[in-house]
Amino acid sequence: MFGRKVLLGGMTATALVAASTALAVDPPKLGQPAPEMLIRLFDISIPPDGTGLPPGQATAKQGEAVFIARCAACHGEKGEGATNDRLASGVGTLQDEIQTFKTVGSYWPYATTLFDYVRRAMPYNAPLSLTDEEVYAATAYVLFLNRIIGETDVINAQSLPAVKMPNRDAFINAYAPR
Numbered sequence: 001m002f003g004r005k006v007l008l009g010g011m012t013a014t015a016l017v018a019a020s021t022a023l024a025v026d027p028p029k030l031g032q033p034a035p036e037m038l039i040r041l042f043d044i045s046i047p048p049d050g051t052g053l054p055p056g057q058a059t060a061k062q063g064e065a066v067f068i069a070r071c072a073a074c075h076g077e078k079g080e081g082a083t084n085d086r087l088a089s090g091v092g093t094l095q096d097e098i099q100t101f102k103t104v105g106s107y108w109p110y111a112t113t114l115f116d117y118v119r120r121a122m123p124y125n126a127p128l129s130l131t132d133e134e135v136y137a138a139t140a141y142v143l144f145l146n147r148i149i150g151e152t153d154v155i156n157a158q159s160l161p162a163v164k165m166p167n168r169d170a171f172i173n174a175y176a177p178r
C-alpha cells in the first residue's frame with residue numbers, strides 16, 4: 001500500500017531534485033516568468049483549510065510502522081522527543097510558569113499543516129522521500145500520540161481538515177480587523 005511513488009504536483013520527488021539541481025547549475029534568469037512546470041514542482045503547500053490535499057489515506061495503526069522506521073530515531077517511539085523535538089503531549093502546559101512543552105498537540109492550530117510540514121520537511125535527513133500515503137500515516141500517528149484521533153480513524157483529504165486541534169482557539173489576531 002505504501003509502495004506508490006511520491007507525486008508532488010504531478011512530479012516525482014526525483015524530478016523535483018533534478019529540477020533543483022538544474023536550477024543550481026543554471027541560475028535563475030531574473031526578470032523572466034518561471035515556467036508553469038517549475039512552479040508546479042515547488043507549489044506543494046497545503047494551507048490550513050486543506051486545499052490541495054492529495055488522494056490517499058491511512059490510520060494511526062498503519063502509521064506506527066512508518067513512524068518507528070522513519071521518525072522515532074529523532075523524535076522517540078512515542079514522539080516524546082529523543083535527539084530532536086518532542087511531538088506529543090504537553091497539552092495545557094503553555095500557561096505553565098515553570099515548564100512549557102510546545103508540541104504538535106499542545107501548540108499547533110491545524111492538523112492540515114502537519115501533513116504539509118511532514119511532506120515537505122521530514123524526515124529531516126531525507127525530506128520529500130515519503131509517499132503521500134506514508135505522510136498521511138505518519139500524520140495520523142502523531143495525531144494519535146496526542147490523543148486527538150483514535151487508532152483506527154481514517155485520515156485523508158476529507159477528514160484531516162475536520163480535525164480540531166486542542167490549541168486551535170488560543171491564537172489571537174495581532175492585526176487590527178480591516
Ligand code: HEC
Nearest residue numbers: 070071073074084085087102103104118122123124125138
Ligand atoms: C534525522 C532526524 C529526524 C527525523 C528522522 C525526523 N525528524 Fe522531525 N524534526 C527533526 C528536527 C531537527 C526538527 C526541528 C526542525 C526545525 O525546527 O527546523 C524536526 C521537527 C519536526 C516537527 C515540527 C515540530 C514542532 O512542533 O515544531 C514535526 C511535526 C516532525 N519533525 C515530524 C516528523 C515526522 C512525522 C518524521 C517521520 C516521518 C520525522 N519528523 C522524522 C528531526 C528529525
